[in-house]
Structure formats: structure tokens, C-alpha cells
Amino acid sequence: MRPTELLLDPSLRLGCAALLTAAYAGVCGAVNWRERYRRKARTALARAGADSPAWLVLYASQTGAAEQMALETARHLHQAGLAAQVLELNQLSARQLQTTERALFIASTCGEGDVPDNGALFATQQMAQALALPNLHFAVLALGDDSYAKHCAFGRALDAWLNDCGAQAMAPRIEMNRGNAEALSAWQALLTHLAGSSDAPDWTAPDFQTWRLVERACLNPGSQGAPLYEITLMPAAGALPDWASGDLAQVQLAADPGRPREYSIASLPAEGALRLLVRLHRDANGVNGLGSGWFAEAEIGSHIPLRVRPHRLFRLGPNARRPLILIGNGSGLAGLRAHIKAREQSGCGDNWLIYGERNAAHDAIWAPELEGWRDAGMLKRLDRVFSRDGQGPRYVQDVLRDSADLLRHWVDEGAAIYVCGSRQGMAQDVDAALNAALGEAGLASLALAGRYRRDVY
Ligand SMILES: Cc1cc2nc3c(=O)[nH]c(=O)nc-3n(C[C@H](O)[C@H](O)[C@H](O)COP(=O)(O)OP(=O)(O)OC[C@H]3O[C@@H](n4cnc5c(N)ncnc54)[C@H](O)[C@@H]3O)c2cc1C
Ligand SMILES: Cc1cc2nc3c(=O)[nH]c(=O)nc-3n(C[C@H](O)[C@H](O)[C@H](O)COP(=O)(O)O)c2cc1C
Numbered sequence: 001m002r003p004t005e006l007l008l009d010p011s012l013r014l015g016c017a018a019l020l021t022a023a024y025a026g027v028c029g030a031v032n033w034r035e036r037y038r039r040k041a042r043t044a045l046a047r048a049g050a051d052s053p054a055w056l057v058l059y060a061s062q063t064g065a066a067e068q069m070a071l072e073t074a075r076h077l078h079q080a081g082l083a084a085q086v087l088e089l090n091q092l093s094a095r096q097l098q099t100t101e102r103a104l105f106i107a108s109t110c111g112e113g114d115v116p117d118n119g120a121l122f123a124t125q126q127m128a129q130a131l132a133l134p135n136l137h138f139a140v141l142a143l144g145d146d147s148y149a150k151h152c153a154f155g156r157a158l159d160a161w162l163n164d165c166g167a168q169a170m171a172p173r174i175e176m177n178r179g180n181a182e183a184l185s186a187w188q189a190l191l192t193h194l195a196g197s198s199d200a201p202d203w204t205a206p207d208f209q210t211w212r213l214v215e216r217a218c219l220n221p222g223s224q225g226a227p228l229y230e231i232t233l234m235p236a237a238g239a240l241p242d243w244a245s246g247d248l249a250q251v252q253l254a255a256d257p258g259r260p261r262e263y264s265i266a267s268l269p270a271e272g273a274l275r276l277l278v279r280l281h282r283d284a285n286g287v288n289g290l291g292s293g294w295f296a297e298a299e300i301g302s303h304i305p306l307r308v309r310p311h312r313l314f315r316l317g318p319n320a321r322r323p324l325i326l327i328g329n330g331s332g333l334a335g336l337r338a339h340i341k342a343r344e345q346s347g348c349g350d351n352w353l354i355y356g357e358r359n360a361a362h363d364a365i366w367a368p369e370l371e372g373w374r375d376a377g378m379l380k381r382l383d384r385v386f387s388r389d390g391q392g393p394r395y396v397q398d399v400l401r402d403s404a405d406l407l408r409h410w411v412d413e414g415a416a417i418y419v420c421g422s423r424q425g426m427a428q429d430v431d432a433a434l435n436a437a438l439g440e441a442g443l444a445s446l447a448l449a450g451r452y453r454r455d456v457y
Helices: 035-047 065-079 094-098 117-125 153-164 181-195 290-297 330-346 367-375 396-402 404-412 423-438 440-448
Strands: 055-060 084-088 102-108 137-144 174-177 209-218 228-235 248-253 256-264 274-279 303-309 324-329 351-357 381-386 416-421 452-456
Touching (some): 055 065, 055 117, 065 102, 065 137, 102 153, 209 290, 248 290, 256 274, 256 290, 274 290, 274 330, 324 330, 324 396, 324 423, 330 351, 330 416, 351 396, 396 423, 404 423, 423 440, 423 452
Parallel strands (some): 055 102, 137 174, 324 351, 351 381, 416 452
Antiparallel strands (some): 209 228, 209 303, 248 303
């Protein structure tokens, strides 16, 4: 399953562009709304009779913002007495869409104008053709960031496709740029109108808390690559919040408050601190990135606004007891390490880690811990590949190609696959190698079943 790249159609209507003025107001992502609503929303949907829903709430989300908004949207419909069903876009069949009268689409764009993983099958299979949708009434909320060239590309393409299929827009497309508060209000107002309710939804993004930089360790001195730091943080006041393996930390930078930077959390709350693995980003002129530069240079004891963000799409969730194949490179070890730690806690040793870096001499990140896990049976297999050692370049995708039989065996045994790290290069080539080993249909069915999950950037 390869995320589909969509080119912007310049003739697309701009819909609610007037609503999308600046005022990012620190709500970037508008994600991370109270996790406690998630369970309530699902329970409420069940009560509302999800068997014969009047409304479909469909989302495509890479890091959870659109998913969260879909749950809040459904919760609001339910509170207004309407039945609704929330689905990932990939779960939606052509037939279901053709027999639905009202659907709300919440679609993010990821990568460089790409479709989120849980919408990619829908984009390649359903959107490749025109369906007859004369009975469908719809509205689209497109999430994006206008610092990317293909702004809201997927939401726009989806909107255009629905129009081409003869579906009837209940309102112009709303574009939410970087969690823009006005766009959120516009969507909430639309929901109130559509649901005929008098109560306006009251979703808000959680505040950032002040955190303290406790420790920094460079893990790859002498590396050919940019420095990679283990960063330890603690709340400046109060207790550690709760999180699960797979979750993200978002930091807000004084110089760019509207675009928080995301980092995969490498530790679990039980370890007593929040740890990240941060690669220093330098541009072509050697200027440090704002976020990674802060982590690389800030004085120990400095404060930074941070919030922990559930990343349900990359959590273990229903895969918690399955065998796991964990694949990643560079700073991607952060998210994979948290998963292995969680598995250690639950005593599940069916884990296969495939990790790539440059040189064994300088880039054997967290080697004692990984080798300890291997020796203790927590990692049934540990494949580390160092691309600049040996005869020629060798990458994680090469391990997958060479071990295709074993890979198929693990998948037949029920394994789930988690990929964390670079989207360009690593994740794309891993996707191709998985396709080759498991077949396009095989990988697609794993993705649909939530057994192929990615935290790639
Ligand atoms: C889900 C997710 C998880 C991630 N996990 C990790 C992780 O575990 N470890 C890790 O090291 N990184 C991770 N990242 C990447 C991280 O969020 C940052 O992108 C990275 O640290 C670079 O940010 P920076 O602030 O240092 O660089 P920036 O200052 O953002 O600079 C990066 C590039 O963007 C350009 N740029 C800067 N500002 C703008 C702007 N306003 N508009 C357009 N272009 C701009 C710069 O010129 C530069 O080329 C993750 C990203 C995502 C999405
Ligand atoms: C790595 C990355 C790539 C992104 N690429 C795009 C893009 O090409 N176009 C766009 O409009 N927004 C882009 N965005 C912004 C996201 O669409 C926006 O942050 C959205 O809220 C994410 O929603 P999600 O959590 O549901 O995936 C990107 C964000 C990230 C972190």
C-alpha cells in the first residue's frame, strides 16, 4: 500500500477560504483533544444504533488529528439525537457510499501532498473511478498546513471527486490550516446547523505545559550523520502525564508558535521521565532547525512548552498480544523502543526489530539495551544494518527482501508491522519490499486490519 500523491487542481474551489485567516493561536493540529472523550464517543455511537447509521463520519488521518475530529463530530451528532458511524476512509466501500445519504469527510494531507495511510486504499481504488452518488449529501473538512506546497491536497481532491460523482455539497469545503481556530469554529457551526441542535460543540485543544530539559546525551559521536540526541524531559511542576507507547510529544517554539514540532516518545511513564530521540536538522546553509536546534543547544534546566499527544494510529492497541515486526531507521528507533519496552512490561517476547543506521562504530544506538533484550528473549530477532559498513549499501528494506520467507511466516502467525522513521527513502522502500513479499492485496488487508502501522516523517 503506497500513499498516493495527489496533485493540486488549481481550478478547485476555495470554499471557505475566507474563514481561513491567520490566528493559528497555538492550536496547531487541533489534535489531542481530551482522550477521555474518545471512549465516551465510541460508547455513545454504539448506543445511538450504529447498525443503521443515518450519518457516516469518515476520516483519513496520519497522526490522529482528523481521527480525533471525526470522533468529536460524531459525538456532537449523537448529542443532537442523530445516529452516526465513524469509519476510516479505507473501510468505506463503494456500495456503502452509494447507499448513504449523509456523510461528513475529515481528511488530512501528509508527506508531500500525500493521502494518509488509512485513506490510501480508498484513494487508489474508489477515487480512480467516478461513482454515481446522486443521493449523497456531504461536507468536507480538509486539514493541512499552508507551508507545504500541496496545501490540503487530499481534502481538495476528495471534495472535487465527490462533486464529480454528482454528490451534493451541504456546505463549501472548510480548510483548517495548522489547526486554525476559525476553521474549527466554522466546522462546529456547520455541525450545529446540520444537526439542528442549539448547543454548539465545545472542543478545544489542550494547553501546552511547561517542561524542563533534564538531560541530553549525544548518542553518535563521530558519526557521518548529524548528531542524534537522547533527550530527557520532566514537567516543570506536577506529575508526569500518562501516555502509551506510540504516542507523540509536541513542542511549541517561541520563534514559530503556530507550527509545533512532533517527536515520537521513546519511554513509558513507568520509567519516570519522557525521553525523545532527536536528530539535529541543519539546512543547506548549515543553519540549525528551530526545534531540533533547541534540543541540541538549550541549557540543561531550560523550559519548553510541550504536550503529550495520543497517537492511536501507531499505538499497539489490538496488536498488543500479536507478534510484532518493528522496522525503522535513525530517530525512528524512539517509537519502536517504546513499543519494545511496553512488550517487556507485558512479557511478550515475539518481537523482531529491523533497524538501520550508517556505521556500527558510531551509530549503534542503544546497543546495550537492544542486545540485552535479544539475550533475554524479548527480541526474537535483532537485525541491525549499517549502510556504510561492508561491501555496499545495505538497508532495512534489504533485510526484508532477504528474509521474505521468514516475514511471510511471521505474518501468517498473526504478526503486526510497525514502521517508524524517515518517510522518504526508508518507509517508501520498506513499503515496496513488503508489497513484494506479501503481495499488494496481502499488505492492503494487513493495513485494513490495523496490522500495518506507520509513524513516518
Ligand atoms: C509524527 C512525527 C514524528 C516525528 N518524530 C521525530 C523524532 O522522534 N525524532 C526527530 O528527530 N524528529 C521527529 N520528527 C521530525 C520533527 O518533528 C521535526 O520536523 C524535525 O526535528 C525538524 O524540525 P526543526 O524545527 O529542527 O527544523 P525546522 O526549523 O522545521 O526546519 C526544517 C526545514 O523546514 C524548513 N522550514 C522551517 N520553517 C518553515 C516554515 N514555516 N515553512 C516552511 N518551511 C519551513 C527549514 O528551512 C528546513 O529546511 C517527527 C515528525 C513527525 C511528523
Ligand atoms: C510530515 C508532515 C507532512 C505534511 N504534509 C502536508 C502537505 O503536503 N500538505 C498539507 O496541506 N499539509 C501537510 N501537513 C499538515 C497536516 O495535514 C496537518 O498537520 C494535519 O493536522 C495532520 O492531521 P492528522 O494528524 O490527521 O494526520 C503535513 C504534516 C506533517 C507533520
